[in-house]
Amino acid sequence: MTESDFATRLLTWHRKHGRHDLPWQHPRTPYRVWLSEIMLQQTQVQTVIPYFENFLKRFPDLPELAMAPADAVMNAWAGLGYYSRARNLHKAAQYCMAHHAGRLPDDFDGLLALPGIGRSTAGAILSQAHGSRHAIVDGNVKRVLTRHFAIAGDAGSSAVDKRLWQLAESLLPKTRMADYSQAIMDLGATVCTSRNPKCASCPLAGTCRSYATDTVLNFPGRKPAKSVPERETYVVLARCGTGAILLEQRPDHGIWGGLYSLPEAEDLVAATAIAQRLVTAKKPAPVALPPFKHTFSHFRLNIRPLLQDGCTQKSHIGDNARMRWAMPDELSGLGLPAPIQKLLKRLP
Template sequence: MSPPAFASRLRAWHQKHGRHDLPWQHPRTPYRVWLSEIMLQQTQVQTVIPYFENFLERFPDLPDLAVAPADAVMNAWAGLGYYSRARNLHKAAQWCMIHHNGHLPEDYDALLALPGIGRSTAGAILSQAHGSRHAIVDGNVKRVLTRYFAIAGDASSSAVDKQLWQLAESLLPESHMADYSQAIMDLGATVCTSRKPQCTTCPLAADCLALAQGNVLDYPGRKPAKSIPERETHVLLLRSRSGEILLEQRPDKGIWGGLYSLPEASDADQAQARAVGLITAKSPAPISLPAFAHTFSHFRLTIHPLLWDACTAKSQIRDNASIRWAAPDELRQLGLPAPIQKLLKRLP
């Protein structure tokens, strides 16, 4: 099939069966497209929609995001995971205020220079918000192309990735870029799905090489699956007599980067030692709360909470930038990891 026919068939399918009511499509501004593309990295559409709407309500445009406190941005993001995405959004907005008059640049290379924006995100912003001829190669597009062209090999490898970009750019239509970009992403998300592709309704089925070979599910190729490592941690739940919770801000790098969380220790003995440095000797002995697990993309973490109730903190904590007391109403304003939020809600 020629590139014009490929694009035409996709667009015709999309007009009847594509998604036309996603919140970032109305209006399809650069800021809204950018925000949606960042949120949709590693995250499903239905999960993203309420976060997108809440985030947009709090930060309606790029200048609002740029001047917002970091804690407010992280709070709006809390629960979506991959928190470096939120930090990069914030940094990119601030950069745009200084260097691009408060707007996302329309130049491809200038977009790529912003924190958190790669080739596919830059292509999405320019093609959907400005109608420019730039390709998108996200997970959905990779799946469509590897199946349609029967491209073998690990789709995350540099060799296959390079091939996919070349193909994606060769298939770009001369016009209607916003519709085409949305169409190929929608096809991957709703028809050419990972586990149960609906090949009988696919507009590209007649020419799909993987379908002709009868091995659609073999594409895209992946690395052999590895077992998920198991890790454990102990969290110190220090609650004052007035109900305040002692929080510690995590480093920017690593899991829950930049969020406030509970102080951690590798085991119960270290937790006790940390508590000695944080609270007065008059505080009661800790209570072990039920352990629970939280699964990340690359490991499974078992969390053992230890509760020191009605405790009194040492005075120097008041002057520590990374450790602070937070009243119950303040907890709702800070960015806390989702499992920690759930733990605090279950407190007796």
Template sequence: MTDASDIAPRLLAWFDRHGRHDLPWQHPRTPYRVWLSEIMLQQTQVSVVVGYFDRFVGALPDLPALASAPQDEVLALWSGLGYYARARNLHAAAKRCVEVHDGALPRDLDALVGLPGIGRSTAGAILSQAWGDPAPILDGNVKRVLCRLFGIDGWPGQPAVEKRLWAIAEGLLPSTRLADWTQAQMDFGATLCTRTNPACAICPLQDVCVARREGRIAELPAAKPGKPLPQRETRMLIVEDADGRVLLQRRPPTGVWAALWSLPQHEDLTEAQAWFERHVDGDLTAARPLPALEHGFSHYRLRIHPRRVSVNGLRATVGDNADLRWATRPDLDAIGLPAPVRKLLQERTE
């Protein structure tokens, strides 16, 4: 059985020497900046997030500014980070805070979890880092560390296993330095007790780690029961006018890439032809096929088949369609686009 009594002091001592102390959201450390960083860091590495964080807070420096910003601006600032539901939830949560929490994040676990996009672990990270409150976290890094330290069997996503891990995380909370404790756990899992090739030889907790003692480092935590990701196909049209502008279409308000600007997208060529004839003055048979582009989501893989075509413009019957817009190359930098769409359009101009 692992002795938990000195884990926090030892990990905090490691953090003082080897942790990350110069992240932009740490200086200054405000509830808004902590919240934004935690949402950006979900399924995204610190090295990727730093630049996006600086750009985002430069444009929207506080919660009221985020709440009052148009959704297009929020999505454009998020463009390239992926998992765009995070940005939409962030925006919705800011509006909710203005409506019911006097324009600030609430300092309460249940109230935080009641906001869009904030789960128990994210709420704990906000409470501990913004206010120094004793709240545990249980993100992917912490789950991995606890499974190894305490020899916890089973996939951490299973309710029974997760419940046990929450209890352990709660029991490890130190009486002081709660913000540092939260950061120390995240840094330890991200840089030392990594998913593959963990640096056990220099680990400050190696003598109390069950996985190391029992030779089970590679098998803990247990992997999620897997199944092959399904493959889907789609067609995208790169429609250009005589001025070199490209036609963008807004995605539906729900589903993949919700509310982002994208390329006209269709399941097959028959559907693409019907859409083209209704909206565009041109000849789709003259379109030039481009190499397919593969893009992975968490639950499926998407193969995009792009076609590039020059047209005279939109049909007069289309009128003022708020879901269609022409964009120049400079425009694209300020528009929220899905990552594979941005890649297709960048290749178009090279």
């Protein structure tokens, strides 16, 4: 199969079976494509769509995003996960205002220099927003290529990655790059899926090496799975009679970076000490709420909440500028991690 055959079959399939009504396709501007590509990193389309539409209402263009407070950006992103994406998006917008007249660069090196934009994301922006001949190698494309060409080995290794980029670039059509990029991503997302691939419906089945040898599910190759480590943390839910909740903004790096959360402690003794410093003279005892788990990509976090009522907003919280009291009606305007939002909503 030549590169033109590969692209032609994909484009013919996409015309009838591809996704043509995604919100970032109409219009397919550089800003909208960029935003969608960042959101789609490690996140499925159906999850992204409502976040994309809400984010676009709040920040309809790059200058609006650049001028927005960081808290507003994190609030719009809250619940989508992988929060470094939002921080980098905001930083990149501010950089573009300072160095690119408020616009995304339209060249590969210029895009690659921005925070949060890698080789594949730069290629996706250029091919979809500008029709330039640039390849993309995201998770869907890796799956299509490793299966079609039966490329063995860990798909995350440098050797396999280099081979995939060579193939991806060699298969590019001369025209219709926006459609082609969308087509190969759509094929991986809807036909050449991780589980239960629909090989009988695939336009590339006739030349797919793994399909011919009944080894489709062997690709892409992966490292042996590791057991998911578990960690534990205590969160202090300090509440005043007015309903105000004590929040602490997390550092920019690490989990939930830049979001507001509840003060944390390593153990019950430390959590109780934090809670008791915030109450009135009567010092009502803190109450342990039901623990719950939240799973990240690389570990599982056991969260043990400790509710401390009887606090006062005049309580001493030290010189920690990251701490603040927030009334219930303020919470929706702050960036809070999804599990913390759920915890607060369950409060009596």
